[in-house]
Amino acid sequence: MSRQNVQILFPVNVPGAFDYAVPDGVRVDRGDIVFAPIGKQMKLGVVMSVGAADVGRELKEIAEVKATRPLPEPMLDFINWVARYNVASPGQVLRMVLRSWKALDPSPIATLYEPTGQRPSNLTPARRAALDEGGPFPARAAEIAARAGISAGVVKGMVKVGLMRADARPVDPPFAEPDPNMKGRALSPAQNAAAADLVAQVKKNAYSASLLDGVTGSGKTEVYFEAVAEALRQGRQVLILVPEIALTQAGLSRFEARFGAEPVAWHSGITDMARRRAWREVASGRAKLVVGARSALFLPAANLGLIVVDEEHDTSFKQEEGVIYNARDMAVLRGRLEDRPVILASATPSLESLHNARLGRYAHIILPERPGAITLPEIGLIDMKIHKPERGSFLSEPMVKAVAERIGRGEQSLLYMNRRGYAPLILCKACGARLKSPDTDSWLVEHRATGRAVCHLTGFSMRMPKKCPNCDAEDGLTSIGPGVERIADEAQSHFPHARVEILSSDTTSTPEEIKERLGRMERGEIDILVGTQMVVKGHNFPKLTFVGVVDGDLLMGGSDPRAGERTYQTLVQVAGRAGRADMAGEALIQTHHPEHEALQALVAGDRDMFIGVEMAMREMLGLPPYGRIAAVIIWGPDMKKAKALAVDFVTKAPRADGVEILGPSEAPISRLRGLYRYRLFVTAEPSVNLSKYMAAWRAKAKVPTKYKIQVDIDPQSFV
Numbered sequence: 066m067s068r069q070n071v072q073i074l075f076p077v078n079v080p081g082a083f084d085y086a087v088p089d090g091v092r093v094d095r096g097d098i099v100f101a102p103i104g105k106q107m108k109l110g111v112v113m114s115v116g117a118a119d120v121g122r123e124l125k126e127i128a129e130v131k132a133t134r135p136l137p138e139p140m141l142d143f144i145n146w147v148a149r150y151n152v153a154s155p156g157q158v159l160r161m162v163l164r165s166w167k168a169l170d171p172s173p174i175a176t177l178y179e180p181t182g183q184r185p186s187n188l189t190p191a192r193r194a195a196l197d198e199g200g201p202f203p204a205r206a207a208e209i210a211a212r213a214g215i216s217a218g219v220v221k222g223m224v225k226v227g228l229m230r231a232d233a234r235p236v237d238p239p240f241a242e243p244d245p246n247m248k249g250r251a252l253s254p255a256q257n258a259a260a261a262d263l264v265a266q267v268k269k270n271a272y273s274a275s276l277l278d279g280v281t282g283s284g285k286t287e288v289y290f291e292a293v294a295e296a297l298r299q300g301r302q303v304l305i306l307v308p309e310i311a312l313t314q315a316g317l318s319r320f321e322a323r324f325g326a327e328p329v330a331w332h333s334g335i336t337d338m339a340r341r342r343a344w345r346e347v348a349s350g351r352a353k354l355v356v357g358a359r360s361a362l363f364l365p366a367a368n369l370g371l372i373v374v375d376e377e378h379d380t381s382f383k384q385e386e387g388v389i390y391n392a393r394d395m396a397v398l399r400g401r402l403e404d405r406p407v408i409l410a411s412a413t414p415s416l417e418s419l420h421n422a423r424l425g426r427y428a429h430i431i432l433p434e435r436p437g438a439i440t441l442p443e444i445g446l447i448d449m450k451i452h453k454p455e456r457g458s459f460l461s462e463p464m465v466k467a468v469a470e471r472i473g474r475g476e477q478s479l480l481y482m483n484r485r486g487y488a489p490l491i492l493c494k495a496c497g498a499r500l501k502s503p504d505t506d507s508w509l510v511e512h513r514a515t516g517r518a519v520c521h522l523t524g525f526s527m528r529m530p531k532k533c534p535n536c537d538a539e540d541g542l543t544s545i546g547p548g549v550e551r552i553a554d555e556a557q558s559h560f561p562h563a564r565v566e567i568l569s570s571d572t573t574s575t576p577e578e579i580k581e582r583l584g585r586m587e588r589g590e591i592d593i594l595v596g597t598q599m600v601v602k603g604h605n606f607p608k609l610t611f612v613g614v615v616d617g618d619l620l621m622g623g624s625d626p627r628a629g630e631r632t633y634q635t636l637v638q639v640a641g642r643a644g645r646a647d648m649a650g651e652a653l654i655q656t657h658h659p660e661h662e663a664l665q666a667l668v669a670g671d672r673d674m675f676i677g678v679e680m681a682m683r684e685m686l687g688l689p690p691y692g693r694i695a696a697v698i699i700w701g702p703d704m705k706k707a708k709a710l711a712v713d714f715v716t717k718a719p720r721a722d723g724v725e726i727l728g729p730s731e732a733p734i735s736r737l738r739g740l741y742r743y744r745l746f747v748t749a750e751p752s753v754n755l756s757k758y759m760a761a762w763r764a765k766a767k768v769p770t771k772y773k774i775q776v777d778i779d780p781q782s783f784v
């Protein structure tokens with residue numbers, strides 16, 4: 066009698082699962098997490114299938130079946146689908162699912178301390194500190210001590226005198242339950258209708274995809290909250306994907322205000338402890354509401370009821386390393402496999418999603434206006450060929466005037482400049498040399514606040530040199546072009562008494578700093594906020610009535626076929642920060658190309674016109690959503706060999722109708738961290754299964770060590 070065989074997938078980059086035997090008397094099911102020997106090691110893996118045919122050879126036995134809940138069936142399918150679609154190995158995808166080994170065991174138990182509530186008036190300073198600064202409670206003595214700046218002995222001593230209680234408890238307690246029945250805001254009729262549509266989808270408890278397409282400030286969040294509440298009422302879990310940046314901010318407190326409990330937050334920056342707790346609670350089905358960055362999509366929720374992708378057009382949903390995938394598209398896939406509804410929300414939906422809505426694949430739910438009497442901001446252009454600022458200045462006269470008006474009325478202005486630092490280029494006046502990143506094809510950016518020259522691609526930085534490293538000329542180095550720091554300086558020089566602050570990842574690197582600064586902006590304690598991409602998303606500043614875009618041309622050009630779309634989206638979003646409360650908003654965009662169709666459409670408030678032009682162009686060129694594209698990047702330490710590998714790879718392309726290959730050519734960033742880069746593009750008609758085609762092609766290549774051939778399905782990055 067043959068014993069049970071199982072196929073085990075390990076979280077490593079190998080082509081597939083391996084066969085193992087199951088010891089007598091042990092029962093194994095699909096999705097079980099097991100330990101099995103691989104080489105000389107014991108490794109954690111997942112049972113992808115059970116009882117396949119006799120493989121005709123002696124198999125190693127699995128060593129242990131973990132007592133945790135198995136990965137749900139749809140999750141196993143999801144792993145395979147994501148791998149196939151993105152030309153990755155299922156093991157690589159599994160690695161994104163099994164993010165925390167420790168999450169597979171029950172929570173560790175520790176002695177945790179918590180105040181009893183007694184508080185005599187003669188407390189010693191150390192004891193007072195423990196009570197006032199030692200929280201949140203319950204916590205370990207050492208944690209309380211560290212937070213309060215006292216010794217752990219003080220905490221333990223407080224138990225004896227009845228000031229603290231000590232109990233053995235799980236270190237990772239369950240999360241507070243959200244309450245779906247708390248009252249939300251009173252919705253406008255249009256909002257109510259949209260919410261009813263979404264709630265109906267959730268009630269069906271089956272796959273559907275809805276595009277919630279509402280202008281900035283139309284209340285999309287309030288509307289999808291109703292769908293979230295419905296899923297929670299059914300006792301199911303809800304997964305909400307947001308751009309990473311929205312996670313550190315007021316965003317989370319909005320969930321708490323609506324559902325009475327802070328949601329489980331999941332992103333790359335959480336601690337190992339928070340990660341293990343979140344994973345365990347989500348996998349068990351206990352944690353009901355998860356708000357996370359793209360990687361949250363790989364949490365194996367046991368009882369999923371709804372997935373929401375907020376700001377679905379956002380480029381941060383695309384992961385560019387390891388398994389290259391787009392979380393928005395994979396969210397729809399997961400919804401299909403789980404047979405549960407998916408909501409994509411945006412004020413500026415991607416053309417792909419609009420196309421799907423037009424074809425009827427997605428329900429199209431539209432919120433055409435802001436609630437009540439609030440209007441969308443007026444948008445105007447400033448032609449920089451006419452309103453030329455003085456040399457070394459970047460704010461035109463009409464822009465300065467618009468800010469002056471707001472300051473006069475006690476309102477706030479936002480200046481958007483999507484460049485960190487002081488100046489994007491450091492040039493020697495004597496010899497013309499530019500400061501360059503040592504191993505990367507990128508100029509160094511001057512950061513005056515820290516006195517350093519920084520590579521924005523790799524993070525390399527050095528102290529700003531006093532002399533030119535090329536010709537030794539003293540005082541020859543000069544800064545070309547603007548970054549946020551320089552715009553802030555310029556704004557301050559125009560308005561010496563104004564409170565000018567910068568919001569960028571350099572000035573505000575911790576979540577607390579960001580929260581603090583945004584809080585001051587909300588309370589009106591800042592007059593002029595100068596910000597990068599960070600200010601674009603989701604914020605509500607009631608007193609903000611003016612948005613100035615310093616360089617409306619910055620996003621255009623380059624080889625990105627979506628450059629026009631991105632420009633349009635970003636400008637709509639940033640302009641949409643103005644006038645969200647009871648005062649009307651205005652946005653002005655400085656540009657050298659006022660005739661550009663994206664800008665013209667913005668001024669006219671005519672999205673359909675822009676989309677019409679853009680769709681026609683995509684259709685003509687066979688670009689998404691009318692055709693498929695893939696990119697291949699060839700990386701290697703030697704330029705000639707990397708190029709030869711790229712050229713050779715092209716000769717291996719399988720023959721297929723409806724597929725076209727462009728390249729190879731040097732990538733726009735031709736060298737990154739010491740590796741040379743070549744790239745090619747593949748375009749295909751919609752009927753072609755491009756993933757399958759690319760996988761077959763990729764499998765034919767022999768890649769020397771230290772070299773890499775990376776396939777990117779539906780690329781968002783073209784550098």
Ligand SMILES: Nc1ncnc2c1ncn2[C@@H]1O[C@H](COP(=O)(O)OP(=O)(O)OP(=O)(O)O)[C@@H](O)[C@H]1O
Pocket residue numbers: 250251252253256279280281282283284285286287288411412436602603604605641645
């Ligand atoms: N019916 C309503 N009555 C009063 N205020 C509302 C209503 N709906 C929404 N709001 C408020 O309007 C502001 C914008 O709402 P919300 O953030 O949900 O919009 P959004 O469509 O997600 O915006 P964006 O896409 O620009 O981020 C919020 O402060 C919200 O509380």
Ligand SMILES: [Zn+2]
Pocket residue numbers: 493494495496497498533534535536537538541
């Ligand atoms: Zn020089």
